[in-house]
Amino acid sequence: MIKKTLSVLLGALALPLAAHAASYQLLNVSYDPTRELYRAINEKFAAEYKARTGDSVTIQQSHGGSGKQARAVFDGLDADVVTLALGGDILPLVDPGHLIRKDWETRLPDHASPYLSTIVFLVRKGNPRHIRDWNDLVKPGVGVITPNPKTSGGARWNFLAAYAYALKANNNDKDKALAFMSTLFRNVPVLDTGARGSTTTFVQRGLGDVLLAWENEAFLAREEFGNDQFEIVVPSISILAEPQVAVVDKVVDRKGTRKVAEAYLNYLYTDEAQNIIAQNHYRPSNPQIAAKYADQFPKLDLVTIRDFGGWAKAQPEYFGDGGVFDQIYRK
Amino acid sequence: MSTLSTVPLQDPPSLPPEFRPQGPLIRRNSAVTESAWVQWLLVATALLFLLGFLLLPLVSVFTEALRHGWKVYLDAISEPDARSAIGMTLLTAAIAVPFNVAFGLAAAWAITKFEFRGKTLLVSLIDLPFSVSPVVAGLIYILVFGRNGWFGPWLFDHDIRIVFAIPGIVIATMFVTFPFIARELIPLMQEQGTDHEQAALSLGASGWQTFRRVTLPNIKWALLYGVLLCTARAMGEFGAVSVVSGHIRGQTDTMPLHVEILYNEYQFAGAFAVASLLAIFALVTLALKSYLEWRHGDELAATRRH
Numbered sequence A: 001m002i003k004k005t006l007s008v009l010l011g012a013l014a015l016p017l018a019a020h021a022a023s024y025q026l027l028n029v030s031y032d033p034t035r036e037l038y039r040a041i042n043e044k045f046a047a048e049y050k051a052r053t054g055d056s057v058t059i060q061q062s063h064g065g066s067g068k069q070a071r072a073v074f075d076g077l078d079a080d081v082v083t084l085a086l087g088g089d090i091l092p093l094v095d096p097g098h099l100i101r102k103d104w105e106t107r108l109p110d111h112a113s114p115y116l117s118t119i120v121f122l123v124r125k126g127n128p129r130h131i132r133d134w135n136d137l138v139k140p141g142v143g144v145i146t147p148n149p150k151t152s153g154g155a156r157w158n159f160l161a162a163y164a165y166a167l168k169a170n171n172n173d174k175d176k177a178l179a180f181m182s183t184l185f186r187n188v189p190v191l192d193t194g195a196r197g198s199t200t201t202f203v204q205r206g207l208g209d210v211l212l213a214w215e216n217e218a219f220l221a222r223e224e225f226g227n228d229q230f231e232i233v234v235p236s237i238s239i240l241a242e243p244q245v246a247v248v249d250k251v252v253d254r255k256g257t258r259k260v261a262e263a264y265l266n267y268l269y270t271d272e273a274q275n276i277i278a279q280n281h282y283r284p285s286n287p288q289i290a291a292k293y294a295d296q297f298p299k300l301d302l303v304t305i306r307d308f309g310g311w312a313k314a315q316p317e318y319f320g321d322g323g324v325f326d327q328i329y330r331k
Numbered sequence B: 001m002s003t004l005s006t007v008p009l010q011d012p013p014s015l016p017p018e019f020r021p022q023g024p025l026i027r028r029n030s031a032v033t034e035s036a037w038v039q040w041l042l043v044a045t046a047l048l049f050l051l052g053f054l055l056l057p058l059v060s061v062f063t064e065a066l067r068h069g070w071k072v073y074l075d076a077i078s079e080p081d082a083r084s085a086i087g088m089t090l091l092t093a094a095i096a097v098p099f100n101v102a103f104g105l106a107a108a109w110a111i112t113k114f115e116f117r118g119k120t121l122l123v124s125l126i127d128l129p130f131s132v133s134p135v136v137a138g139l140i141y142i143l144v145f146g147r148n149g150w151f152g153p154w155l156f157d158h159d160i161r162i163v164f165a166i167p168g169i170v171i172a173t174m175f176v177t178f179p180f181i182a183r184e185l186i187p188l189m190q191e192q193g194t195d196h197e198q199a200a201l202s203l204g205a206s207g208w209q210t211f212r213r214v215t216l217p218n219i220k221w222a223l224l225y226g227v228l229l230c231t232a233r234a235m236g237e238f239g240a241v242s243v244v245s246g247h248i249r250g251q252t253d254t255m256p257l258h259v260e261i262l263y264n265e266y267q268f269a270g271a272f273a274v275a276s277l278l279a280i281f282a283l284v285t286l287a288l289k290s291y292l293e294w295r296h297g298d299e300l301a302a303t304r305r306h
Helices: A002-014 A032-053 A066-074 A087-094 A134-138 A153-169 A174-186 A195-203 A215-225 A249-255 A258-267 A271-279 A287-292 A311-319 A324-330 B025-031 B036-065 B069-078 B080-113 B119-131 B134-145 B152-157 B166-177 B179-192 B195-202 B207-236 B239-245 B255-264 B268-300
Strands: A023-031 A056-064 A081-084 A115-124 A210-214 A230-233 A237-241 A244-247 A301-303
Touching: A023 A032, A023 A066, A023 A258, A032 A056, A032 A195, A032 A215, A032 A258, A032 A271, A056 A066, A056 A258, A066 A081, A066 A087, A066 A153, A081 A087, A081 A258, A087 A153, A087 A244, A087 A311, A115 A153, A115 A215, A134 A153, A134 A174, A153 A174, A153 A195, A153 A210, A153 A237, A153 A301, A153 A311, A174 A324, A195 A210, A195 A215, A195 B255, A210 A215, A215 A230, A244 A258, A249 A258, A271 A287, A311 A324, B036 B268, B069 B080, B069 B268, B080 B119, B080 B166, B080 B179, B080 B207, B080 B255, B080 B268, B119 B166, B119 B179, B134 B166, B134 B239, B166 B207, B166 B239, B179 B207, B195 B207, B207 B268, B239 B255, B255 B268
Parallel strands: A023 A056, A023 A081, A237 A301
Antiparallel strands: A081 A244, A115 A210, A115 A230, A115 A237
């Protein structure tokens, strides 16, 4: 019976809708931890769009490390929309890629960040290494799991969050802060390419004592593997992670999907989507909805990417070839 | 042992008397001089190794896959994305393998039946995919066919997609599985020499007739053996395909990529269910391969045993 329904369903999907209503296909190229979020969002959006316009839309997903995904779009992956971990990964698609128009950040509300997050620590049950804050990560013998900042967006937020702490703890002494970062990365046994790879390394393979993770990823890992196995530690200071989204102008204009792609990204700001966002442990950008879920999200001191001069400046300075990360990682 | 001991009872008529086994076969073992416990130790070590490194992982794949019962298993392999991945894998193999059969035959034929300049170069080129990392193999095609690659601008202007689409996956798979058939055929055809072909030609056969009636029957089992290895690799390739696939669920995901995706989404039962299907494909290939070795071992004689 199930098989029969399945094959009927499949047949219906495979047939291009011959009837009056149009049928669209969007490709959303996203970063690693958003799999569960977009599975929920896509279903609701398709239903909402169908009810509103009569047109059906199927959204296909591609996930991976944010930098790697951006590179694939740059090299020709036909994404209608990119929903990446940070603006730094969208910049090369604007220039030199010429795939996205320059005004992308102002075309959507809140700097094109429909959801926010931050970086927290995930530790093993009982916190055996007594990890409370960033300075506990540089102690000898502490295994720190974080992905590679070159390929992973989450890893770049991790890096900047740690650096923000290092600057604050050392009264903005850059050299001391860099020495701190160097020691921290000496405690990193393996750099995975994406955030999900790192989570698997920490949770499944049992490597390391602390995982630097997206808040949403930490919540999800606890949900998947039981609250009794892992604990979330909120450091004294972290960074406000602002994942950004954009319509890929060149692709939607060629495919004729601009209208539905824009509707899709705008949908992320609706109350319905903002609630789904909160339920998936992302911080909603809408303050009213965020207030509703306030007790879920710990309050902490947050710096922003603006404190580092924005991604256009921070990306090459910290993560470009020969940038700060290269310098401290080689030391 | 049982198959060997039946040999003296049913001599194949084609075997000349001097090649017939003399006396009971078991006496060959008299060359072994080690004491019994050394023999046992060696056998036990080998068995333990096999058990630990081959059988255990294989068993664990199936137990993990069936941990939540048959229903979960069947659902996992029949959900649309999994079906699409299975389809992609079969399609890729169905295109890549015939192409490599044609190429492998042509290359082996040229190399073993003719003398020409640059022959050694061609032989080394055939081996290239064995020595190049699959990731590099994938990246080559991004550099050539990607939006910013050599042919990228032209391809994108004409709305032709190679990378991040099915053609890219097939091409990358072909590259990685290039050597399997040629490498199976070359040693055998070298050993067989050109006498038969020359005889056929001197009797007035055309080139095509010679190939079809003389060469092909001589190499058919080795060819089949190569096809099996090539198919197994084509279905299992991960690295090169991962680079050019774009990882679009339900579209450009092959089975190995789908396994990774499911695993990363904490859907372990699903991941192992798809992995077990891949393992079944591999086991079937292995069974066919063993059958070929057992049944047509003499005609595979010159090929490397894997």
